[in-house]
Amino acid sequence: MINNKPRIAIYDFTDCEGCETKLVSLREKLLLLEKKVDIVNWRLGQEYFEAGPYDITIIEGAPITRHEVDLLKELRENSKILIALGACAALGGIPAIMPEKDRKYWYEKIYTSQYAPRGIDAVPLSAYVKVDFSIHGCPIDENEAVRAVEELLAGKTPSYRGYSVCFECKQAGNPCRLLENKPCLGPITQGGCGAICVSGGSPCYGCFGIRDEANIPALRKILEKFADEKEIERYFSMFHSRTEDFNKNKEK
Numbered sequence: 139m140i141n142n143k144p145r146i147a148i149y150d151f152t153d154c155e156g157c158e159t160k161l162v163s164l165r166e167k168l169l170l171l172e173k174k175v176d177i178v179n180w181r182l183g184q185e186y187f188e189a190g191p192y193d194i195t196i197i198e199g200a201p202i203t204r205h206e207v208d209l210l211k212e213l214r215e216n217s218k219i220l221i222a223l224g225a226c227a228a229l230g231g232i233p234a235i236m237p238e239k240d241r242k243y244w245y246e247k248i249y250t251s252q253y254a255p256r257g258i259d260a261v262p263l264s265a266y267v268k269v270d271f272s273i274h275g276c277p278i279d280e281n282e283a284v285r286a287v288e289e290l291l292a293g294k295t296p297s298y299r300g301y302s303v304c305f306e307c308k309q310a311g312n313p314c315r316l317l318e319n320k321p322c323l324g325p326i327t328q329g330g331c332g333a334i335c336v337s338g339g340s341p342c343y344g345c346f347g348i349r350d351e352a353n354i355p356a357l358r359k360i361l362e363k364f365a366d367e368k369e370i371e372r373y374f375s376m377f378h379s380r381t382e383d384f385n386k387n388k389e390k
């Protein structure tokens with residue numbers, strides 16, 4: 139059980155800050171939450187900050203410089219609970235799409251060979267430190283963030299939804315893309331977003347992370363019926379180029 143008025147810190151590494159913007163958009167809910175917690179460090183949301191240790195540290199973004207990696211390790215040491223906020227932090231996400239060889243090409247093309255890049259490969263926070271829970275999404279669903287923090291405040295371990303995006307997609311009444319020979323990663327993706335992309339006419343690219351019991355080889359077999367390897371790779375590499383589950387199942 140966490141102390142009364144737990145101290146929360148919100149940090150960001152390299153990312154677009156879209157997930158933090160979702161937290162800001164909570165407005166009244168955030169103010170209500172602030173009656174139960176002290177947000178003592180949040181660069182994007184307030185001017186004052188207090189040093190650690192913290193009860194809960196929420197981190198958005200992927201660490202892509204040595205300085206960010208060192209800060210991540212320091213925050214882990216100074217936090218009872220560490221939460222990854224959004225796909226960049228939980229999966230490597232968008233910053234992880236480009237491999238090092240391609241980065242080198244674009245660095246040179248854009249900044250000339252005089253530029254000395256400091257960037258390293260973007261990988262999930264969990265590649266460096268223990269992550270206690272991930273609030274998934276690109277961007278996150280802000281209500282899922284509130285749910286996770288409230289469960290922690292109640293002394294519980296937050297849980298993931300017990301269903302895939304397909305369940306929410308069926309609830310929304312969408313026709314299934316796979317039955318129309320269109321790719322979709324819904325069957326292997328953790329639910330919680332309400333199948334927002336599919337309802338809006340787009341495929342699911344899996345930003346909520348891969349479900350524990352996901353059968354990736356089975357989905358690949360279905361996709362292979364109507365999509366070539368390059369297209370399948372494009373889907374899986376959108377958010378999962380650096381996630382262990384995808385890479386583990388790649389050869390099957």
Ligand code: SF4
Pocket residue numbers: 153154155156157158198199223224225226227231232275276277278
């Ligand atoms: S997960 Fe998506 S919305 Fe959130 S910070 Fe990363 S790129 Fe931005």
Ligand code: SF4
Pocket residue numbers: 303304305307308312313314315316317322323324325333336342
């Ligand atoms: S469209 Fe995608 S998310 Fe919806 S049921 Fe089919 S596979 Fe699942």
Ligand code: SF4
Pocket residue numbers: 275276303327328331332333334335336341342343344345346347
């Ligand atoms: S439908 Fe898929 S890609 Fe879209 S928000 Fe949900 S999990 Fe992410």
